Amino acid sequence: MLKYILFSFTSFIYILFSYFINADVSISVDAPKQINAGEDFTMSVTITKGDIERFARFYQDLPIGCTATEGESQNAIFTFKDQQAKFIWMPGSLPAKETFTITYTIHVDETVSGNIIIPGQFVYIKNNERINIDIEPVEILVLNPNGENVIVQNINDTNQTYGLKSETVTTNREIQINGNVATITIKVEKPLMKDNFAKIEEVLPGNLQAIVDNDGGSLFSFNNHTVKFLWMNIPQGNELVVAYKVMKDDASDITMNDLKGITGSFSFLDGSETKNFAINTEGSDNTNLSDNLISENTNNANQQHNDSNPTKNIISDQLGVHYSVQICALMKKYRPPSFFNNRYYKIKDKIHIEEHQGWKKYTIGNFSVYKNARDYRTKIWNTTPVKDAFVAAYNKEKRITVQEALMIANQQWYQ
Numbered sequence: 001m002l003k004y005i006l007f008s009f010t011s012f013i014y015i016l017f018s019y020f021i022n023a024d025v026s027i028s029v030d031a032p033k034q035i036n037a038g039e040d041f042t043m044s045v046t047i048t049k050g051d052i053e054r055f056a057r058f059y060q061d062l063p064i065g066c067t068a069t070e071g072e073s074q075n076a077i078f079t080f081k082d083q084q085a086k087f088i089w090m091p092g093s094l095p096a097k098e099t100f101t102i103t104y105t106i107h108v109d110e111t112v113s114g115n116i117i118i119p120g121q122f123v124y125i126k127n128n129e130r131i132n133i134d135i136e137p138v139e140i141l142v143l144n145p146n147g148e149n150v151i152v153q154n155i156n157d158t159n160q161t162y163g164l165k166s167e168t169v170t171t172n173r174e175i176q177i178n179g180n181v182a183t184i185t186i187k188v189e190k191p192l193m194k195d196n197f198a199k200i201e202e203v204l205p206g207n208l209q210a211i212v213d214n215d216g217g218s219l220f221s222f223n224n225h226t227v228k229f230l231w232m233n234i235p236q237g238n239e240l241v242v243a244y245k246v247m248k249d250d251a252s253d254i255t256m257n258d259l260k261g262i263t264g265s266f267s268f269l270d271g272s273e274t275k276n277f278a279i280n281t282e283g284s285d286n287t288n289l290s291d292n293l294i295s296e297n298t299n300n301a302n303q304q305h306n307d308s309n310p311t312k313n314i315i316s317d318q319l320g321v322h323y324s325v326q327i328c329a330l331m332k333k334y335r336p337p338s339f340f341n342n343r344y345y346k347i348k349d350k351i352h353i354e355e356h357q358g359w360k361k362y363t364i365g366n367f368s369v370y371k372n373a374r375d376y377r378t379k380i381w382n383t384t385p386v387k388d389a390f391v392a393a394y395n396k397e398k399r400i401t402v403q404e405a406l407m408i409a410n411q412q413w414y415q
Contacts, residue, residue: 024050027058027122027135034141038110042071043085043118043138048099052124056094058102059086060120060135064197064269065112067358069329070390071103078104078390079401080357088403107331111233113144171266173281175259181245182254183213186229186279188240188266198234198268200242202227202279205261208246216242221355224397227264230358234268321409323373323402324352324363325380326392331359346384356399363392370402370411 030044045058058076061084062068068085070078074095076087087102108116120135174185186200200218203226204210210227212220218229222244229242248254264279327340327347337351340362349364364380367373373391380389393405406412 024048025052025122025124025131025133027133029120029135029138031118031138031140034143035108037108037112037142037144040105040107041140042103043068043106044101044103046099046101047122049094049124050098052094052126054091054094054125056089056122056124057086058120058122059084060118060138062106062118063112063116065109066116067107067109067331069105069107070388071105072101073104074100074102076102077402081401088401090403108142109233110144112142114142116140116142169266169275169277171277171279173262173264173279175256175281177254177256180251180253181247182259183243183245184259184262185214185241185243186264186266188277189238190234190240191238192236198231198240198266200227200229200240200264200266200279202244202262202264204246205258207249208258209249210244210246213243213245214241216240218242219355219358220244223354223356223399228355240266321368321393321395321405323365323367323370323394323405324392325365325373325377325389326361326363327351327380327386327389328362329359330362334360335362337362344385347380347386354399361392370406370409 026048028046030046032041035041043060047058049056064083066083068080073087075093076089079086079088085104085106117137117139119137122133122135124131168191170189172187174187176183176185184202186202188200206225208225210222216229217235218231221228221230227244234240246254246259248258262281265276266279267274267276269275328335337353339345340347340351347364352363354361354363365373365376367376370391370393377389377391380386391402393400393402395405395408400408
């Protein structure tokens with residue numbers, strides 16, 4: 001009997017102790033109850049951290065059709081990737097005050113309608129133990145005048161489906177060679193689709209570079225040897241046509257043998273299911289390619305590369321981990337680099353533009369050491385009106401988080 005009483009008392013003490021471990025940590029989230037489609041709103045998160053001093057992380061999962069940009073991060077590293085907005089505090093970077101507030105801006109696409117649900121979690125380390133606190137999901141009503149024709153593509157929504165049959169989609173790749181430039185045209189015959197997210201993706205051999213020729217109303221990007229055309233809402237009509245131009249790294253003449261390694265696919269969201277269709281060049285053996293698909297022309301064409309093309313990948317020739325300073329991100333508008341070189345912005349550096357997660361992102365500088373990029377970011381803060389510049393990290397051609405870069409390069413983080 002005494003043994004049972006001692007066991008019960010010990011269990012009670014453990015439960016009580018477990019409660020007080022989390023009792024000094026609390027999270028509250030503030031967001032509007034309803035918004036209009038196509039508008040931005042601020043997500044405000046107040047964290048009472050108690051005596052947490054080491055690693056901590058807060059994240060929320062956003063529905064498809066929503067994008068996030070950094071607001072007040074309170075020393076955290078902010079990322080938005082795979083529809084997840086994340087704040088990470090490395091050891092020593094948590095604010096000293098017990099209670100603080102972080103914010104970020106969420107843009108809701110003009111095609112979204114109905115209720116969106118945003119769950120989240122706060123994770124921290126205490127007494128060498130990882131502790132997870134689930135955040136009560138935020139529910140927001142999105143008002144849309146065209147709501148009856150609009151689909152909410154929510155990561156929690158598994159009920160919506162269009163039931164398109166695979167035989168109703170056909171794809172084709174056409175290639176035209178002109179000296180040292182090849183123009184590749186992708187044609188997709190499809191049924192009428194209702195506000196579907198869609199993507200065309202082509203993987204190129206490693207010695208080829210690509211620029212857009214016809215974006216077909218998509219967001220174009222070229223990164224890590226991969227060409228992407230991305231639509232949040234695929235254009236109406238039964239045919240989809242896009243095109244891009246490729247050159248070899250050494251600018252020598254292109255032959256069909258240089259292009260034989262290209263692989264591609266067309267994919268779209270059918271409700272909650274992603275459907276994929278391979279893109280093939282008819283007659284993949286170039287000795288049997290039909291004349292109407294492939295033609296080699298000895299006339300040279302002028303390839304113009306200027307400020308009017310915002311989609312050129314500018315990091316494709318970099319190797320290993322490196323850093324840049326991002327000064328701006330635009331989704332619907334485009335500004336040429338010269339826009340930031342005026343008397344107001346006072347940016348004298350060469351400005352690069354890349355497509356990333358649906359945004360046109362403007363960066364400056366190329367640093368192999370994080371601290372140098374951090375120092376240059378601070379200089380931009382102090383000498384220009386751009387007060388929200390931050391460090392972006394890359395591994396070879398792929399954008400990664402700063403903490404990933406620091407781990408890969410074995411470098412130290414500086415606040």
